[in-house]
Amino acid sequence: MILVNQQITHVSLAGSRPTSKSGHNKLHMEATTSKAVRSVSGITVRLAGDSGDGMQLLGTQLTNTSALAGNDVATFPDFPAEIRAPRGTRAGVSGFQVQFASEEIFTPGDVLDALVVMNPAAMVTNLGDLRKGGILIANEDGFNEKEFKLAKVESNPLEANVIEETYRLIKVPMTQLTREAVSEFGLGVKIADRCKNFFAMGLVYWLFGRSLDPTLRFIRDKFGKKPEVAAANEAALRAGWAYGETTEAFGESYQVEAAELTPGTYRNIMGNQALAWGLITASQLSDKDLFYGTYPITPASDILHELTKYKNFGVRTFQAEDEIAAVCSTIGAAFGGGMAVTASSGPGIALKAEAMGLGMILELPMIIINVQRGGPSTGLPTKTEQSDLLQAMFGRNGESPIPVLAPQSPGDCFDVAIEAWRIATQCMVPVMILSDGYIANGSEPWKIPSFDELPRIEIRHPEGTDLDEPFLPYARDEHLARPWAIPGTPGLMHRVGGLEKEDGTGNVSYDPANHQHMTNTRADKVAKISDRIPDQEVYGDHSGDLLLVSWGGTYGACHTAVKRSRENGHAVSHLHLRYINPMPANLGELLGSFKRVAVAELNQGQLRMLLRSKFLVDCQGINKVQGKPFTVSELIESIEELL
Amino acid sequence: MTLPVLKASDFASDQDVRWCPGCGDYSILAQMKKVLPDLGVPREKTVFISGIGCSSRFPYYMNTYGMHSIHGRAPAFATGLKSTRPDLMVWVITGDGDALSIGGNHFIHLLRRNLDINVVLFNNRIYGLTKGQYSPTSVEGQVTKSTPMGSIDHPLQPLSVALAAEATFVARSLDAHVKHLGETLKRAAEHKGTSLVEVYQNCNVFNDGAMAYAQEKKQRAENVIELEHGKPLTFANGTKGIRLVGTHLEVVETSDVPADDLLIHDETDPNPSIQMMLARMSYPTMPEPIGVLRAVSGVPTYDEQINQQVQTATEKKGRGDLNQLFNAGDTWSVQ
Numbered sequence: 021m022i023l024v025n026q027q028i029t030h031v032s033l034a035g036s037r038p039t040s041k042s043g044h045n046k047l048h049m050e051a052t053t054s055k056a057v058r059s060v061s062g063i064t065v066r067l068a069g070d071s072g073d074g075m076q077l078l079g080t081q082l083t084n085t086s087a088l089a090g091n092d093v094a095t096f097p098d099f100p101a102e103i104r105a106p107r108g109t110r111a112g113v114s115g116f117q118v119q120f121a122s123e124e125i126f127t128p129g130d131v132l133d134a135l136v137v138m139n140p141a142a143m144v145t146n147l148g149d150l151r152k153g154g155i156l157i158a159n160e161d162g163f164n165e166k167e168f169k170l171a172k173v174e175s176n177p178l179e180a181n182v183i184e185e186t187y188r189l190i191k192v193p194m195t196q197l198t199r200e201a202v203s204e205f206g207l208g209v210k211i212a213d214r215c216k217n218f219f220a221m222g223l224v225y226w227l228f229g230r231s232l233d234p235t236l237r238f239i240r241d242k243f244g245k246k247p248e249v250a251a252a253n254e255a256a257l258r259a260g261w262a263y264g265e266t267t268e269a270f271g272e273s274y275q276v277e278a279a280e281l282t283p284g285t286y287r288n289i290m291g292n293q294a295l296a297w298g299l300i301t302a303s304q305l306s307d308k309d310l311f312y313g314t315y316p317i318t319p320a321s322d323i324l325h326e327l328t329k330y331k332n333f334g335v336r337t338f339q340a341e342d343e344i345a346a347v348c349s350t351i352g353a354a355f356g357g358g359m360a361v362t363a364s365s366g367p368g369i370a371l372k373a374e375a376m377g378l379g380m381i382l383e384l385p386m387i388i389i390n391v392q393r394g395g396p397s398t399g400l401p402t403k404t405e406q407s408d409l410l411q412a413m414f415g416r417n418g419e420s421p422i423p424v425l426a427p428q429s430p431g432d433c434f435d436v437a438i439e440a441w442r443i444a445t446q447c448m449v450p451v452m453i454l455s456d457g458y459i460a461n462g463s464e465p466w467k468i469p470s471f472d473e474l475p476r477i478e479i480r481h482p483e484g485t486d487l488d489e490p491f492l493p494y495a496r497d498e499h500l501a502r503p504w505a506i507p508g509t510p511g512l513m514h515r516v517g518g519l520e521k522e523d524g525t526g527n528v529s530y531d532p533a534n535h536q537h538m539t540n541t542r543a544d545k546v547a548k549i550s551d552r553i554p555d556q557e558v559y560g561d562h563s564g565d566l567l568l569v570s571w572g573g574t575y576g577a578c579h580t581a582v583k584r585s586r587e588n589g590h591a592v593s594h595l596h597l598r599y600i601n602p603m604p605a606n607l608g609e610l611l612g613s614f615k616r617v618a619v620a621e622l623n624q625g626q627l628r629m630l631l632r633s634k635f636l637v638d639c640q641g642i643n644k645v646q647g648k649p650f651t652v653s654e655l656i657e658s659i660e661e662l663l
Numbered sequence: 664m665t666l667p668v669l670k671a672s673d674f675a676s677d678q679d680v681r682w683c684p685g686c687g688d689y690s691i692l693a694q695m696k697k698v699l700p701d702l703g704v705p706r707e708k709t710v711f712i713s714g715i716g717c718s719s720r721f722p723y724y725m726n727t728y729g730m731h732s733i734h735g736r737a738p739a740f741a742t743g744l745k746s747t748r749p750d751l752m753v754w755v756i757t758g759d760g761d762a763l764s765i766g767g768n769h770f771i772h773l774l775r776r777n778l779d780i781n782v783v784l785f786n787n788r789i790y791g792l793t794k795g796q797y798s799p800t801s802v803e804g805q806v807t808k809s810t811p812m813g814s815i816d817h818p819l820q821p822l823s824v825a826l827a828a829e830a831t832f833v834a835r836s837l838d839a840h841v842k843h844l845g846e847t848l849k850r851a852a853e854h855k856g857t858s859l860v861e862v863y864q865n866c867n868v869f870n871d872g873a874m875a876y877a878q879e880k881k882q883r884a885e886n887v888i889e890l891e892h893g894k895p896l897t898f899a900n901g902t903k904g905i906r907l908v909g910t911h912l913e914v915v916e917t918s919d920v921p922a923d924d925l926l927i928h929d930e931t932d933p934n935p936s937i938q939m940m941l942a943r944m945s946y947p948t949m950p951e952p953i954g955v956l957r958a959v960s961g962v963p964t965y966d967e968q969i970n971q972q973v974q975t976a977t978e979k980k981g982r983g984d985l986n987q988l989f990n991a992g993d994t995w996s997v998q
Contacts, residue, residue: 283998287989331972332976340739344739345736345769348739351732353744356743357748471986471989513729514729527678
């Protein structure tokens with residue numbers, strides 16, 4: 021934590037719900053601390069407990085509250101693939117990391133200023149990330165012989181001398197204190213104990229000067245039908261706050277002022293949510309109804325959960341019998357003239373490969389989303405990775421190039437979804453979006469756009485005719501796109517299919533020259549998109565000692581690392597690719613303007629392979645496949661090694 | 664405005680038909696072209712979607728919209744199309760390998776969802792396009808290119824599969840019995856919900872005569888029962904009939920039993936148990952049924968319901984407003 025006095029940007033809270041609702045007046049009776057307050061520029065905190073302990077809920081509440089306080093925020097939820105991994109074990113630990121700051125931030129932070137642990141397993145698996153001198157808050161009721169056995173530790177880790185010496189350890193009997201706080205509501209022990217995450221939340225809120233209001237609103241909304249549970253959770257939250265205020269363990273609390281963000285109205289948004297909203301927006305910008313055919317898979321399923329809420333926006337979701345049916349239904353809807361989208365993660369995309377090739381040769385517009393996770397095979401379902409890039413580029417039989425776009429942050433998913441549909445319809449081609457688990461589940465403040473100011477997506481369907489002239493379903497326009505003639509249009513009856521088609525007529529053709537011509541045309545059509553996408557931008561100078569290249573969800577870490585390296589006087593610049601295929605037209609020139617080029621990616625060097633083969637540039641690789649995002653410090657270290 | 668009266672030839676595309684001479688597919692194509700003008704659906708509102716195999720070339724020969732898709736997946740393409748375009752008449756053309764082997768999963772799920780789609784399954788009990796391997800409906804012991812010592816697979820019965828999925832319309836016809844075929848296709852088209860028509864189709868190159876017992880006029884009377892709703896099950900020119908004894912069906916001489924002993928066919932029974940017994944009757948121990956085994960009406964279709972939900976949500980909440988969505992929940996403004 022750095023002591024900085026920030027210029028405070030004026031922030032006004034605009035809660036969505038009317039405060040006049042009966043019973044809500046109590047919300048505003050908030051206590052203020054009488055202890056000393058220390059102002060800091062940013063805090064990174066991780067909340068870790070058993071997967072049943074409600075850590076994800078605690079994390080999202082802390083995130084929203086911090087965003088509402090005007091901080092810039094970035095989050096990293098990290099949870100096991102098992103819904104209920106054996107309780108108390110290391111495998112069952114669920115964590116949520118959030119950084120909130122008074123300056124612009126791009127990552128959820130490398131090292132932790134504070135760590136909250138609910139049991140020994142959470143402590144031993146997360147302690148390594150807590151900085152020396154950092155605050156360690158432990159629910160000491162969760163540290164007993166039974167829990168030590170489950171966590172496979174020999175003795176109480178809180179009692180090791182090194183802990184007291186290295187960190188500011190604060191042991192709180194949370195279970196006990198929560199039971200006392202909720203005793204008046206007559207809940208069973210099991211339900212009472214479930215309130216302890218709200219106790220922990222109250223304590224964390226006190227420590228970082230957060231308002232209780234948004235969470236109190238949340239509790240009343242969520243548990244409104246069970247007033248005794250709502251009251252108990254509220255009591256636990258307030259008890260946690262009061263504990264911070266009264267315990268001698270804390271001499272002071274911390275305050276993070278509002279960040280200076282571009283003026284506008286903001287909300288917090290998660291990547292998958294932004295993708296879903298971007299898709300709905302694209303459908304409305306093009307006057308199309310959205311069809312979303314999919315099969316549940318981590319970490320893409322939340323897009324389905326989100327979209328299916330919005331049927332009144334003309335959204336139809338179809339949970340297919342498998343991944344193949346999902347993409348095929350999407351192609352069917354595209355043939356019918358709808359805005360058709362499918363999504364999955366690596367293993368599901370592998371199953372969709374044949375159909376994607378069909379979509380490509382049918383030359384129909386659609387969007388295929390891959391929210392990447394650790395591979396190969398089932399791999400690491402809940403962990404992030406960028407190892408499906410070459411699959412996106414080449415994972416279909418035959419010569420079958422398709423455009424590939426990659427969002428760089430949770431909020432950017434919104435823009436990329438719209439851009440993907442623009443390209444798909446302009447070029448009559450399936451477009452792949454490569455998101456990843458890190459940005460899908462991560463969140464950040466999002467400047468709310470005005471729908472009316474977004475550029476429209478113009479789509480033309482040829483009109484019907486009763487002329488006898490034969491319709492040419494594979495005639496080409498200036499973008500080499502064929503007409504999107506849809507069933508129901510008189511006179512334009514035609515047949516599409518996976519067999520090679522004669523250009524123009526669309527009749528089945530085995531002619532050698534035609535196959536060469538069609539293969540070239542389909543490739544040229546995608547390549548030509550680079551004429552219409554923005555030039556590649558570079559952060560920093562356009563020449564220098566080192567250019568760090570990145571793509572997708574690693575944007576935040578790479579940007580921050582380059583920023584710090586530049587502050588340290590190094591001639592480093594950052595180039596972040598959002599358009600993977602085709603690449604921006606000026607990319608080759610930029611790569612050639614630096615003494616060295618390094619590509620940082622969460623795989624074994626897939627973009628590096630593409631850049632080397634396309635531009636003959638001797639790129640170096642900064643690679644990691646540990647199911648975790650890059651930390652800023654490891655990138656800075658790699659940059660310094662390369663300089 | 665009067666709608667133009669279409670003829671069978673209006674439904675023919677300009678492409679040369681490239682099935683082997685003598686193939687049963689020609690008969691099915693001809694009957695389809697003959698039936699379509701009677702249905703009153705314009706050509707541009709008609710879509711044929713097929714998978715892969717000999718039968719799946721079918722859409723290329725129809726002057727309608729069409730898609731020759733990938734192996735086994737035609738039902739999934741059709742589902743996406745029909746869900747978003749309920750105004751279209753959608754046909755799926757498939758074969759025994761396409762629908763029951765590689766596409767088995769999609770086949771059962773299309774049937775259970777009851778989309779208003781018509782499926783015509785060309786069953787020739789062989790892989791034709793890949794030149795003669797056994798298929799999931801090939802009989803046990805059949806010698807083919809891939810089973811030189813005879814097939815050891817137990818064949819799958821498409822009608823049983825469809826009934827198990829509680830399809831709302833299940834029928835069978837023969838490529839050689841053109842009148843029956845035409846009538847069956849028409850009934851399938853008129854049924855609201857997924858209609859399955861299995862057509863015994865002769866592959867005269869790789870499995871010639873495999874179903875001659877049913878196809879050949881002389882043998883047909885003894886080996887085939889033409890089902891008629893509300894009528895007793897009889898065959899062999901009325902000399903033989905089917906009786907339900909306990910949980911089994913048995914063949915009886917009609918002269919030996921009182922007339923009301925014979926099983927009366929009820930295609931509308933929502934309980935598929937007896938229809939399943941009919942589907943399981945197989946040559947040579949029993950005559951095989953053709954016609955409509957099951958036609959249950961009043962079951963909501965998937966395409967109807969998916970669109971109904973959109974309509975209901977819109978009536979309840981009003982047409983979605985994106986600005987409202989973006990600004991709902993906790994927001995804050997920076998000045």
